[in-house]
Amino acid sequence: MTISLTPEQQAWIDARVVRGEFTSAEEAARQLIDERILELEIDENDDMAWAKPLVDEALAEVERGEFITLEEHQARMGARLASLKG
Numbered sequence: 870m871t872i873s874l875t876p877e878q879q880a881w882i883d884a885r886v887v888r889g890e891f892t893s894a895e896e897a898a899r900q901l902i903d904e905r906i907l908e909l910e911i912d913e914n915d916d917m918a919w920a921k922p923l924v925d926e927a928l929a930e931v932e933r934g935e936f937i938t939l940e941e942h943q944a945r946m947g948a949r950l951a952s953l954k955g
Contacts, residue, residue: 872898 874882882897891897930936937945 874898 879894882891882894885891885897886894891900
């Protein structure tokens with residue numbers, strides 16, 4: 870397979886080869902492609918189960934009334950910024 874890089878991509882890779890981050894442009898391309906494939910596989914296989922306890926906790930806080938409105942948050946942040954400036 871032949872892949873054509875943009876001049877910017879080629880310059881980016883060449884600069885890192887010169888710095889010793891990769892031994893060659895081919896190694897850089899393979900490594901970068903492998904890393905991106907792994908990222909995509911992780912994203913495709915992530916069922917977000919890790920987030921369920923966090924969502925459940927947030928929903929329970931809302932049910933208990935432990936929240937502030939967006940307007941309250943903006944007012945607090947505005948007051949905090951004003952105190953830092955003044």
